[in-house]
């Protein structure tokens with residue numbers, strides 16, 4: 138399929154920028170614009186922008202494991218990983234006693250990654266073995282096994298976005314525009330998408346609109362039962378020079394029991410996070426394109442604190458993993474948003490009901506690592522030449538029951554499901570007030 142000349146990409150995160158990079162190489166005569174709501178790229182509130190993202194080929198699905206291995210090759214051996222954008226420190230994946238989902242995910246992922254990484258990967262069938270690979274994580278670590286992959290690493294996520302933007306600026310083929318899309322613009326048939334309407338009422342027209350708006354997509358198109366935006370808590374703390382030196386080379390640890398993970402610190406800043414079902418933030422908004430109808434969907438809201446329960450969980454995890462930091466105050470917290478699909482598969486496809494609209498989203502908390510290779514796959518999908526396996530995985534999904542869909546079910550998530558962010562924040566405030574009375 139040949140691509141039309143005028144292409145508008147909405148969203149300047151991993152999905153949007155990687156698409157722009159690929160289009161600028163493969164379709165240099167196309168007129169490509171990236172439209173981004175944030176005044177800056179990197180957008181500090183975007184899901185692609187943070188101190189770090191894990192880069193791993195550790196997947197229970199062989200298709201993602203292979204794609205991740207291709208991406209890792211680029212992080213390791215090309216400009217993508219240079220100037221501190223990629224560090225290979227290893228990843229220690231552990232599961233607790235009795236967590237059959239976590240164990241199953243870990244073992245499948247071990248077998249896939251073992252084929253790709255060979256000697257870099259070691260099975261750790263007991264707690265003793267886990268502690269041998271990660272002695273920093275003391276004997277209180279409540280795990281019964283796992284494995285370590287010394288071939289995994291992490292990326293400085295903000296630096297990666299900055300790098301992609303710089304490539305595009307230097308190349309000069311893609312135009313950038315700041316503006317917030319309010320809705321899609323439809324043709325006379327009310328189906329074909331012909332551009333977008335911005336918050337200031339102006340319009341931008343295009344032959345093809347690529348929606349790469351991450352967790353904000355849920356109010357621009359009807360994704361009910363197909364994608365849900367879930368807020369994930371992050372916390373950061375300052376550490377001393379001595380702690381920085383000691384912890385800088387530890388492997389990232391991801392505990393399937395709690396979802397907690399700690400990345401090696403950089404610039405005296407340590408981050409702790411949780412790969413969980415997270416929190417929903419329900420809002421009632423108009424159903425896009427359906428006059429007068431409304432729907433309740435979860436989507437991001439800026440500058441919310443993390444719930445007190447999450448701070449407590451972080452403290453518990455630190456007590457287990459790096460006890461000397463357990464009581465250190467956090468200097469910053471943040472809620473960062475996943476765009477979760479039922480099985481964790483991205484949605485990268487032409488919209489079945491709206492000619493002129495292409496959807497590239499559904500990162501499901503694992504999209505960042507693919508930055509160096511994702512754009513080519515997205516453009517393959519736009520052209521209709523994507524490999525069969527990926528095409529089937531990333532097709533427009535059959536919706537699941539919204540009432541029970543609280544996040545990706547791929548065996549890697551932990552924690553309670555369907556917690557409402559603002560309710561949980563309020564509970565913490567109430568408890569604080571009660572304890573000060």
Ligand SMILES: Cc1cc2nc3c(=O)[nH]c(=O)nc-3n(C[C@H](O)[C@H](O)[C@H](O)COP(=O)(O)OP(=O)(O)OC[C@H]3O[C@@H](n4cnc5c(N)ncnc54)[C@H](O)[C@@H]3O)c2cc1C
Pocket residue numbers: 147148149150151152153172173174175180182183184185186189190191192316317318319349350351352353354357369370371410473474475476497498499500501502503504505506507
């Ligand atoms: C806490 C956290 C931890 C993660 N950890 C990992 C990890 O360890 N490894 C990994 O591989 N992946 C990880 N991920 C997932 C990965 O970061 C995401 O899959 C990826 O960054 C999503 O990119 P995106 O382009 O879809 O979204 P974004 O980066 O959010 O980009 C979307 C952009 O669209 C813009 N936009 C939205 N609405 C509009 C509008 N109406 N008009 C104009 N612009 C708009 C936004 O401003 C935003 O900049 C993590 C994600 C989070 C949140």
